[in-house]
């Protein structure tokens with residue numbers, strides 16, 4: 001059963017276009033603080049969009065002058081991140097879902113001499129995800145192998161109620177891989193790029209998100 005179509009933020013013009021353009025810009029992205037901040041801002045915007053899919057219940061709030069009728073979320077989603085590149089994006093989600101618990105997963109591409117890579121999943125630090133809405137954040141959805149491996153592991157361990165996968169930039173191939181392997185997941189991204197290099201970097205993409213945010217790995 002295929003998942004619903006991905007939500008793509010830049011299909012609608014908004015100030016988010018500027019944040020994304022700065023992330024991609026080979027000169028501006030050298031400013032690591034701005035690079036992280038722009039990811040954080042886009043994380044907040046996607047968090048806002050995903051928040052529209054949650055369940056809400058009416059409540060009353062006492063103001064200094066009376067009672068306001070409001071609608072509040074029934075539950076807080078768990079905000080998960082694949083480290084390390086996804087950390088600033090994840091922070092943007094945490095800023096909006098400020099009562100949510102968080103899950104941290106360490107996974108990375110282990111590149112062989114041939115240039116091929118496998119995904120190394122090292123560590124999961126997570127609250128109980130049974131019957132929870134989970135938002136999995138990672139900056140780049142390239143081949144989709146990292147996020148599929150991580151989500152499959154979590155699905156094997158927990159009975160997750162709903163799974164959202166959020167990326168700053170997704171490739172067409174990565175989206176297809178997720179839809180084929182995690183048919184119930186809903187994908188949220190700021191932009192979709194068509195191409196990838198032979199080393200599976202998204203083109204035009206933005207380069208190496210982890211290195212740009214935190215410095216080159218040894």
Ligand SMILES: O=P(O)(O)OC[C@H]1O[C@H](OP(=O)(O)OP(=O)(O)O)[C@H](O)[C@@H]1O
Pocket residue numbers: 082083084085086107108109119138139140141142143144145146147174200209210211
């Ligand atoms: O869709 P995929 O082809 O699996 O690629 C995407 C992954 O690559 C990047 O991480 P990377 O392995 O570069 O590690 P880092 O976050 O530690 O820099 C990115 O943060 C994703 O996790």
Ligand SMILES: O=c1cc[nH]c(=O)[nH]1
Pocket residue numbers: 085140142200201202203205206207208209210
């Ligand atoms: O384009 C890509 C693909 C994977 N990881 C990155 O940081 N960038």
